[in-house]
Amino acid sequence: MSTTKEDWTGRKFEVEVGPVAHGGHFVARHEGRVLFVRHALPGERVVVSVYEDNGGSFCRADAVEILQPSPDRVEAPCPFSGPGMCGGCDFQHVSWDAQRELKAEVVREQLSRLAKIERDVVVEALPGGPLEWRTRIRMAVGRDGRPGFRGLRSHDVIPIDHCVISKPGMVESVTDRKWRAQELTIVQDGDGNRHVGEVRGRHTTRRAGTGTAVETAAQRKWRVSADGFWQVHPAAADTFASVVGEWAAAEPGQRAWDLYGGAGLFASVLGRQVGENGSVLVVESFPGAVEDGRRNLRRMSQVEWVADKVELAVTRKLPVENPHVVVLDPPRKGAGKVVVAEVARRRPERVVYVACDPAALARDLAEFTVQGYRLAELRAFDAFPMTHHMECIALLVPETS
Template sequence: MKRAADRPRPAEAATADRRPPAPERDSGDMVGTRIEVEVGPPGHGGFCVARHEGRAVFVRHALPGERVVAEVTEGSAKDSFWRADAVEVLEASEDRVEPPCEYAGPGRCGGCDWQHAAYEAQLRIKGEVVAEQLRRLAKVDREVVVEEVASPFGWRTRVQFAVDPDGKLGFRKHRSHEVVPVEECAIASSGVDEVGALQRNWPRVDMVEVIAATGSTDRALVVTPKRGEQMPFVDADVKASVLRGVSRHTHISGVQRIHGRPYVREVAEGRTWRVSGSGFWQVHPAAPDVLTEAVLDFLNPKEGDVALDLYCGVGLFAAPLAEGVGESGAVMAVELDRQAVRDAAHNLGFVDDQEESSEFPWLDLVEGSVDEVLADENYVPDHADIVVLDPPRAGAGRDVCDRIAALRPRAVVYVACDPASLARDVAYFAEAGYELTDLRAFDLFPMTRHVECVALLRPAQR
């Protein structure tokens, strides 16, 4: 295992997609105004686009083709667009259903975006959003079919609960700090329910994360006290509910283990993976296997290949890549988040911080930001045959795309949870001589606006 030179660490790490909600702000003088609009196509962000007197209105809780009364939630008379909620449906789409969760709807929980749409319509909407982003940002025109993976309910294995002033767990309203208390979550897995966090009160606590590992009985609690508060007492009933896992408390300055192991064991690809605390791991139980299969199918690693695994996290793709290229090949895995690197070292056979893996001696694990590592001749190889990158929600950016293209790989596979970032980076790759040749999209976040894409880029045919 290697470590890039110590530098100021960027704010974006392996968990950069878990940002707090936008701060409250003055939304303008039109808030509360009700307007009647005809709803247009879906937009990137869990809304549909409507028009009112020439102004774009981003309407949540609506569906394409509907006529609704929308109440403005953000916007002033001077703004070029408003945000709104559909509070009355005048002409309903045939795709509209009654939301199965009592907390879904205008002014309620902001976690799910499409519970009011039949599931088949959700898949179609997400495909249209990905296609529109590719068309608008990358000038790529292609149909996108989003693949169903499993049941749209009971799938989420990692849930972050906010805490209201009375110590009750819940979720924040859309684009707000206000917490809606809940007694259950329709998309949470049964393993999350086992921990029993919703059945107790959490005074002086800011956030509670519940983790239910897939393939093992490990369960975890990560509790964040409010700023300036001491860690709350973890009593016997909480410890008993997570004896098979780990209970932890987080501080601004770091994480302290209170009870149990400091990690959970996830099972995927026939291997067991250690993931510490709130470290990044896919929240859908099927995601690791589904994504790994898609990545390997697109990359088609061969004996002797030089492979890069960028933003490697805890090593999910690095291990099968190392197996695929064999002893005559080489793999370089790069990750910025220090704890993720430690977990990856364990998962990939690095023992006692040795620089060589006991399982894959031909694999290098480098701690550092991807852009800096790719710019450092001490680390980057003079060429690469295949590359996989799985950046945070913000995407990779022009510099990283250019540096990957400069290595002239025969195949680049980009795993993306944000279609806008993907489309932007596809455009950067196009400028560097690579074209999008294939794409698969998976519904790994049912009922929400999120969709996971796996894109294949190859050298453009001139």
């Protein structure tokens, strides 16, 4: 075992690759240190090149030569994928079936390690295949004015002229000229309209489209800001709304909360369930999303809105009456102990938790367990093929249920 603090940056080693880890890389070891390796697969023998070493117990590396490939390895469909290239896709070199199994293993490991929950997990594919699915992209602009994507853990802009996971024509619509912006936003909505925004600081100038995206989900048309939040996979919003509705199972006249409610996708489902004699309280901190939500659900008088951070609203602004159902769709960091404790204190019959990060989900599930709730159901979806990201939906009920 090495006892020195020698900087390994730029050095190459031959290693055997171990299991997948959360974040799109794989674990290997060399001279007592952990290597987080990208562009590899479990069981492979590879040569790695270290690109980041901060002197601790681990460093980061790319697999630059494959000596013994995995049977799950395929040729990357994107010419901009690989060491030193675009940092957007983690699994271009992995067969689609194997990608979903790797993601399932990550969810299983996070649940076991962080929440002490042992559960089999299957990551379900969404319709459409692994390519040409992404409908919302954000591109950086290099000093030369050419748009591209940033390298992994880097501010460097990798110029590209095509993106295999994006809807055809999206990238091509902005790569035929140079830009003076810092970033570009490109959105192709559900009606096939394309919206291009030029971002300078906090200001966005509309260069194509109306800036209002038209989407279809949960049995209704939505008109939302093209630069606001909406699921990037065209099948995701409708799929998630269906699962949330099934598990929420709110009854007419009941009370429901939709925390981190966005533009009201799940609130629309809850609103139909509780009817005019029930109530749905939506809490969302982003003013643009609240504006979109109020406009889209203006005919649902049972839906009320609180424009505030959820962690603040749950402790000072929510009704005295306890909800029967709570839906949580927090950002990547998760809901956190304060929100989980306050939700659990209200003792809803069901909590439906939508998560875009399995580690955050596991941490919050651990806290729900402390607060007397158990995991009743779990589904996971490959809403981001070719990347390490996924979406999970969990149903929690009181331990006594």
